Amino acid sequence: MPSSQPDRSNAKSDVEGLALLAELSAVIIAASVDGPQVLVRAGAPADTLPAGPLQSGHRTLEAGLRAWVSQQTDLHLGYVEQLYTFGDADRIDMPVRSGRALSIAYLALVRALRASARSTARWQNIYTYLPWEDWREGRPAALDGIEAYLKAWAAESPAQAGILRDRRAALAFGLGSDSWSDELVLDRYELLYETGFVREARRDGEPPPPCPVVDHPMGLDHRRILATALGRLRAKIKYRPVIFELMPENFTLLDLQRTVEGLSGVKLHKQNFRRLVETQGLVEETGEVQTETGGRPARLVRFRREVLLERPSPGLRLSSTKRPSN
Amino acid sequence: MPSSQPDRSNAKSDVEGLALLAELSAVIIAASVDGPQVLVRAGAPADTLPAGPLQSGHRTLEAGLRAWVSQQTDLHLGYVEQLYTFGDADRIDMPVRSGRALSIAYLALVRALRASARSTARWQNIYTYLPWEDWREGRPAALDGIEAYLKAWAAESPAQAGILRDRRAALAFGLGSDSWSDELVLDRYELLYETGFVREARRDGEPPPPCPVVDHPMGLDHRRILATALGRLRAKIKYRPVIFELMPENFTLLDLQRTVEGLSGVKLHKQNFRRLVETQGLVEETGEVQTETGGRPARLVRFRREVLLERPSPGLRLSSTKRPSN
DNA sequence: CCGCTAATACTCAAATTGAGTATATTAGGA
DNA sequence: TCCTAATATACTCAATTTGAGTATTAGCGG
Numbered sequence: 240m241p242s243s244q245p246d247r248s249n250a251k252s253d254v255e256g257l258a259l260l261a262e263l264s265a266v267i268i269a270a271s272v273d274g275p276q277v278l279v280r281a282g283a284p285a286d287t288l289p290a291g292p293l294q295s296g297h298r299t300l301e302a303g304l305r306a307w308v309s310q311q312t313d314l315h316l317g318y319v320e321q322l323y324t325f326g327d328a329d330r331i332d333m334p335v336r337s338g339r340a341l342s343i344a345y346l347a348l349v350r351a352l353r354a355s356a357r358s359t360a361r362w363q364n365i366y367t368y369l370p371w372e373d374w375r376e377g378r379p380a381a382l383d384g385i386e387a388y389l390k391a392w393a394a395e396s397p398a399q400a401g402i403l404r405d406r407r408a409a410l411a412f413g414l415g416s417d418s419w420s421d422e423l424v425l426d427r428y429e430l431l432y433e434t435g436f437v438r439e440a441r442r443d444g445e446p447p448p449p450c451p452v453v454d455h456p457m458g459l460d461h462r463r464i465l466a467t468a469l470g471r472l473r474a475k476i477k478y479r480p481v482i483f484e485l486m487p488e489n490f491t492l493l494d495l496q497r498t499v500e501g502l503s504g505v506k507l508h509k510q511n512f513r514r515l516v517e518t519q520g521l522v523e524e525t526g527e528v529q530t531e532t533g534g535r536p537a538r539l540v541r542f543r544r545e546v547l548l549e550r551p552s553p554g555l556r557l558s559s560t561k562r563p564s565n
Numbered sequence: 566m567p568s569s570q571p572d573r574s575n576a577k578s579d580v581e582g583l584a585l586l587a588e589l590s591a592v593i594i595a596a597s598v599d600g601p602q603v604l605v606r607a608g609a610p611a612d613t614l615p616a617g618p619l620q621s622g623h624r625t626l627e628a629g630l631r632a633w634v635s636q637q638t639d640l641h642l643g644y645v646e647q648l649y650t651f652g653d654a655d656r657i658d659m660p661v662r663s664g665r666a667l668s669i670a671y672l673a674l675v676r677a678l679r680a681s682a683r684s685t686a687r688w689q690n691i692y693t694y695l696p697w698e699d700w701r702e703g704r705p706a707a708l709d710g711i712e713a714y715l716k717a718w719a720a721e722s723p724a725q726a727g728i729l730r731d732r733r734a735a736l737a738f739g740l741g742s743d744s745w746s747d748e749l750v751l752d753r754y755e756l757l758y759e760t761g762f763v764r765e766a767r768r769d770g771e772p773p774p775p776c777p778v779v780d781h782p783m784g785l786d787h788r789r790i791l792a793t794a795l796g797r798l799r800a801k802i803k804y805r806p807v808i809f810e811l812m813p814e815n816f817t818l819l820d821l822q823r824t825v826e827g828l829s830g831v832k833l834h835k836q837n838f839r840r841l842v843e844t845q846g847l848v849e850e851t852g853e854v855q856t857e858t859g860g861r862p863a864r865l866v867r868f869r870r871e872v873l874l875e876r877p878s879p880g881l882r883l884s885s886t887k888r889p890s891n
Numbered sequence: 892c893c894g895c896t897a898a899t900a901c902t903c904a905a906a907t908t909g910a911g912t913a914t915a916t917t918a919g920g921a
Numbered sequence: 922t923c924c925t926a927a928t929a930t931a932c933t934c935a936a937t938t939t940g941a942g943t944a945t946t947a948g949c950g951g
Binding site (some may be wrong): 352492493509510513532533534535536537538 | 896897898899900901907
């Protein structure tokens with residue numbers, strides 16, 4: 240078994256497998272009043288995530304990512320986390336001569352939307368690319384087409400296998416009596432890919448989806464990367480206070496709630512959300528109030544950094560509500 | 566901003582950064598009566614995780630991993646999941662000529678310990694390398710040295726900074742009034758690395774740790790990879806039924822409990838564990854019983870695969886117990 | 892000062908959890 | 922045969938946590 244242990248007599252010959260290129264891709268997310276935004280290079284025929292090559296000057300992968308992002312944009316990356324490394328031989332439509340390209344994807348959170356003067360990249364609502372993920376205004380319209388499509392897909396298979404397909408679809412998308420699970424972003428994407436619903440799953444010549452949705456094309460496997468990022472973030476805000484990486488210094492509890500709702504794609508019960516935030520000790524008073532609320536003024540609070548030294552995993556174990564009465 | 570979007574006029578020049586080698590490392594875990602075991606290449610001066618190079622024949626990264634594992638051992642990998650990609654320029658003590666080596670680490674679970682006839686690798690108890698992680702028999706002895714060491718480290722810093730260090734240590738290791746958190750494996754390892762406690766953190770010439778622990782050396786960053794794997798697995802069994810990837814077809818509830826306890830490193834309350842397993846519908850009767858229990862015979866059960874089609878994230882949201890009275 | 896809107900406070904039943912006690916069923920020896 | 926040790930399994934119960942409300946407060950625009 241080859242390894243890279245100290246006495247690697249034959250390491251060199253073992254290891255030299257293949258010419259490689261490594262690309263650092265970034266899913267850079269910011270919050271806005273309409274919900275989470277992602278930085279993309281808008282282009283034809285498809286939008287792509289910003290990416291840069293790993294270079295020899297980069298001491299670490301994360302440093303490399305930060306380096307080219309700050310070189311190319313005027314964004315300051317706050318929280319950065321590695322997402323996944325994609326390396327399927329057929330993921331790239333520009334195969335390197337006798338080699339392959341790896342894509343090491345990162346999730347990064349920034350505090351505010353800023354014009355990226357030095358780049359052609361721009362902000363897009365995340366749900367532009369994953370329209371079925373946004374349940375804030377109730378069941379998303381995109382689901383109608385998807386449900387029909389998946390039903391047909393299940394019906395293609397006989398008996399047992401068909402039921403299985405049906406169950407898979409129902410679980411992932413919360414169809415029928417199953418409930419929607421905000422974290423299953425990647426499962427949903429993969430089901431749509433596997434069934435040929437998303438356009439990037441179709442090779443040239445394959446038929447278009449029978450029931451079209453708003454389908455903003457993304458290059459290569461970038462929609463998959465985006466889905467990975469959203470799923471990871473939705474899960475993470477439940478046990479780590481990363482949500483505050485998206486908030487300004489001071490904010491109201493409703494601001495916070497809206498940001499969380501935007502990310503997780505569901506509406507929350509206001510009173511319970513507040514109870515949660517308070518009992519978890521996630522925020523502290525600033526003493527100021529915000530008067531432009533449209534109603535009673537709201538206290539301005541800020542992230543209470545001390546929680547990080549108090550409990551091991553402070554977060555928002557949130558629970559949505561079917562029909563928020565407030 | 567460079568990208569690999571379809572109209573990549575300048576893609577080639579942008580992307581060619583650096584000569585790369587990609588290595589696929591595997592943390593292969595199996596259960597045993599003594600607790601979880603990991604497959605290592607035992608060697609001097611340090612043990613290493615098995616690893617193999619990514620080759621051009623590998624369609625996907627995971628396929629590559631499976632390929633060389635089945636080539637080199639007679640193990641059948643069940644569950645496989647990507648862990649993390651390590652690529653610090655200084656992680657490797659054998660830098661590739663003007664390039665660097667990436668290590669893409671995977672977690673793999675196998676159902677039984679089997680002699681790996683074709684390889685020199687062998688099974689080792691995971692806690693050989695992370696002795697402070699096993700609380701099944703109460704507070705691990707290794708923690709005494711660690712606590713003293715970290716206290717000294719905190720005392721090095723003046724006032725405010727010292728208190729911060731103290732809090733960090735207490736949170737990570739459950740010192741003082743803080744409670745132990747089984748999932749913080751990586752945080753703990755990183756603290757030990759940062760403070761120079763683990764030997765791989767010390768460059769040549771640096772002094773040995775003032776208070777020695779059982780410190781089985783591991784090569785390169787392999788202990789970090791192992792810690793990543795253990796932390797991930799401990800988290801995952803709580804919301805995905807991956808534990809059954811380690812169990813034989815039929816088992817008793819106590820077998821299951823012992824396996825979970827081994828992985829998570831804590832004792833569980835027996836009755837509550839059973840209630841959890843039953844209410845979650847994770848197992849079903851086989852009709853058989855196991856009589857060699859030492860007491861009343863135990864029912865033999867098996868994993869109930871249907872749960873996967875019933876609920877989105879079935880797992881063992883387990884809660885330990887301070888002092889198990891049974 | 893009315894009525895709108897949103898903030899904040901308080902309530903309450905249902906579900907979940909942590910920690911037991913109680914009973915059942917084997918094997919092995921007195 | 923009967924007692925004991927050892928484990929399996931069943932059932933209990935109080936404390937918390939959660940989901941979903943109702944009630945009250947405080948600015949704003951007229």
